[in-house]
Amino acid sequence: MFKILLVEDEIFMRKGIIKLIDWGRLGFEIAYEAGNGQEALEILKSEKVDVIITDIKMPVMDGIELIKRVSEKFENKPPIIIISGYNEFEFAKAAIKYGVNDYLLKPIDENELIQTLEKIKTRILSEKEEYKKKELFEYVRRNSAFIKALEIQNDDFLGNSSEDGVKKYFGISKQETFQYEDDLTIYEKLMETEKSVNTKYSNKGVEIKCYLDSYFNLLFIVNAIQNSKKNGLVKQIFNEIRNLLNLQTIIVQECISYLKIHTLYKQLLRKFNFVQFYEKSGIIEASEIGEFEHYLEDKKLSKELIRLIEEKRFEDINVKISKFFDECQTNKVSPDVIKGYILLAVLEIIDYFEAYQLFETDSIKFIFRTNMQKSKFLDKVMEILEQIINCIDENSKFNGSSFMKKIELFIKENYNKDITIKSIAQQFYINPIYLGRMFKKHFNMPFNKYLHLVRIENAKRLLLKTDMKIYEIAKEVGYSDPDYFALKFEEYVGKSPSKFRNSVSVNEE
Template sequence: MIKILLVEDEIFMRKGIIKLIDWERLGFEIAYEAGNGQEALDILKSEKVDVIITDIKMPVMDGIELIKRVSEEFENKPAIIIISGYNEFEFAKAAIKYGVNDYLLKPIDENELMQTLERIKTRISSEKEDYKKKELFEYVRRNSAFIKALEIQNDDYLVSSSEDGVKKYLGISKQEAFQYEDDLAIYEKLMETEKSVNTKYSDKGMEIKCYWDSYFNLLFVVNTIQGDKKNSLVKQIFDEIRSLLNLQAIIVQEYVSSQKIHTLYKQLLRKFNFAQFYEKSGVIEASEIGEFEHYLEDKKLSKELIRLIEEKRFKDINVKLSRFFDECQNNKVSPEVIKGYILFAVLEIIDYFEVYQLFETDSIKFIFRTDIQKSKFISKVMEILDQVINCIDQNSKFNGSSFMKKIELFIKENYNRDLTIKSIAQQFYINPIYLGRMFKKHFNMPFNKYLHFVRIENAKRLLLMTDKKIYEIAKEVGYSDPDYFALKFEEYVGKSPSKFRNSVSVNED
């Protein structure tokens, strides 16, 4: 609503103007009334007014003097409409040099008044828009200069405005929604937040400046004149900002002009990421978080998760992850370290089960998000593991006995070749380590032992059914070294190949 100050010494004239039109429908409000120029000036010194409608001839201070004083004493002067009679027209023309270009002749015509108000409303709207753009431009320019100085570590620029007796506080936060909003809209929101808080706390010797860097981090610098109870006021200010911008947490620390603000900025960002990851809320003193670990001892998480997936203990997977994160939180492990560790574990699981199609999923990319919280992170990791489990269930080669029968048949048909678990895994497009585990579980023995068993059984058959020499039989069943063949044969049968052949021949006789 556009606020009007109506200045008219004749009270009946004032009331008549007020009742002449529907001001509210036109977007105006007669907010204040005055009987002369002096009363009007007193009101203007304490109240914000958009339009002055004033008579010319008035006691104490007439309209011309009022307009002159307004022109000289107020930087953002209101729009002015003069009410004049025919014999006062020369006075009205004299007022034009003070910026008046709207005037109405008495008696006031209703339509003429409404047309004049519409012109003023258009002009005020345009002026407000221009002022807002200029104000926003200045804010963006200031923000860019500060962030640039922060990035190139120009601490001289950053602390040049510090004064004796002034305490400075740096606060850091992030608003996830800002990533999806228009930049100018964000700057405007920050500027309005800054103005709102400064208006509320200016009389308490407090000043805030809001900044926004290229990584969507919000920075708040609070200057306060030192004194009693200032620390509690600083927290109130940060709470106000948190509420206005809907922020989960703000990390705050006092700094002095000799302190490198760039270094402090980096430290607070790490602490904020820690607080955000572990879902802490409120205004948090940096000292409450302290330092945290940048190293995570290898706890073989991937191997334990692989085992749980193989054993189909799906509920235990979530429990294992939750305990792992709780332990990391208790030991104050940096979120960046955790994310890197989890990513490596997930990739090991994907490689182990050879489900490489999952590597490019949005869930994998989500791990790299800087603003993700612990609960969401666990949920996303579980999504990936669920996909691994689904891939295993849907792929017939992982369905136990039917797949192992194919492996068994392949070995019996190719036992005399240079077979290894790796070569068989390549043949069936499966991870060799995983195949080795499946093999041992199905046959109750390792692959190498099973291969020797098959070869020895076929060697026994050839020893009994043919007259081939032992070295020929060794080569035929897959042993290039006859001595090694004889050694393995005796290990499995309990006697050498020649004694085995002879003992059977004697028995038959």
């Protein structure tokens, strides 16, 4: 609702104007009433008014003087509508030079008043939208300049961490949902948060500035005039920011005079990643975190997990990993170190159980590069291990000589067709990479070599026992190209198909 200040000395005239139209339906309300210009000025000193409707002739201070004072004292003065009688028309014209928007003649026409208000509302909305755009543009410009200086470590731009008579507090946080929102939407939220907090604490000697870096980290700088009572107030302000932006954690540190802003930024960012990973919440002083370990003693986690998987003690795997994470948290091990260690352990388990077909290495590495919290990271690790376990269970169905005999029989019955390890795997509902490895282990040779041997043995039989031409035999055993058949035959037998046939015939004579 747009708030109207109605200035009219005649009480009955005021009440008549109030009842003349449905103000609420138009988006307005008569929020304040005054009997003369002096009363109106007192209201304007303490209250925000969107529109002034004023009579001209009034005691103490008339409408013309009121309009003049408003024009002089208020930079962003509200739109003004004059109510005048015919004999006051010259006064009304004089008021135009002070930026009066419109005037209405008494008695006020209902439709004319509505049209005037609609016109003013359109103008107010347009001006607010334009002002908001300019405000947002200025905020984005300021943010970009600061972040650029921060990233390239421009000390001249950033200045020292503290100034005479002012304490600076630096806070870092992150809002995961911001990664999926439009940049301008994020900037608008930060700008509104900044305005809201600064307005609320304007009389407390503090000021905040909000920033967004290239990785969606939120940075907050609070300037506070030094005194002994400021620390509690600063924490209160950071809590206000946390609630407005729905943040789980903000890590905060008072800036030390010798410390450059970019150095403090890097330190706090590492500590924030630590508290975010371990899912701490609230306003956390950086000093509470202290330093954390960048080294993890090799606890042979992969060997322990492999043993549990082989012993089918699947319920103990989660317990083992959870305990590992708890120990890391107690010892304050860096999340990056933990992720690297777990990645290595997972790759060792995949290699041990030959479960390469389940994952692409790059996709696994991507999972471990993301800034997940500990619980989500643990879930993702368990998800990967569960896939490996399921793969082992599935593959166990195909282990043993009985299954490979089925494969062998299938090849001997279909060797002359266009078969591949992939097509056979589809026939038997098994992963082709796993089948290829199992085939090589069972027959001591890869599938393609085995298939050539079967085809060549059958070709030798046809060469000896039939009068079929060589190109016919090639096609019969599965080679569409006679030259390629001859090449492979000589490779495996040591002589061409024709020489093989002739040599055997000579020996028989």
